[in-house]
Amino acid sequence: MAELQTFNIIEEITRIDGTKYREIGNLLHNGQAEYAAEQGFIKEVRIMKINIPHSRNVEKYEQYINTNFEIPQMVAIDHWTEWQKTPEMDQVIEAILAENQLA
Numbered sequence: 020m021a022e023l024q025t026f027n028i029i030e031e032i033t034r035i036d037g038t039k040y041r042e043i044g045n046l047l048h049n050g051q052a053e054y055a056a057e058q059g060f061i062k063e064v065r066i067m068k069i070n071i072p073h074s075r076n077v078e079k080y081e082q083y084i085n086t087n088f089e090i091p092q093m094v095a096i097d098h099w100t101e102w103q104k105t106p107e108m109d110q111v112i113e114a115i116l117a118e119n120q121l122a
Contacts, residue, residue, distance in 0.1 A: 023081075028069045029116065041116060047090070049066060051099075060099035079108075083111075087102075
């Protein structure tokens with residue numbers, strides 16, 4: 020069984036086509052994103068905020084991601100997986116961004 024992830028950073032990820040999205044993650048996720056950018060799987064990643072409060076919304080998002088996605092425990096990944104969100108999770112992310120003055 021994979022280790023459950025706790026999220027504490029907000030990142031901005033630039034896809035290959037130049038579009039951007041914001042993701043809630045942790046240092047493992049950020050390391051994977053940095054590696055993915057070096058390998059050309061994504062264009063860029065930048066940390067927007069670290070040590071975000073562990074709010075109820077962050078807990079909801081952690082539960083969703085940990086339930087629906089396999090998170091590799093290594094940085095050297097062979098592809099980038101953008102976590103697909105439900106409309107409810109899109110709203111949770113927007114709430115997290117608002118809680119952290121990034122909306």
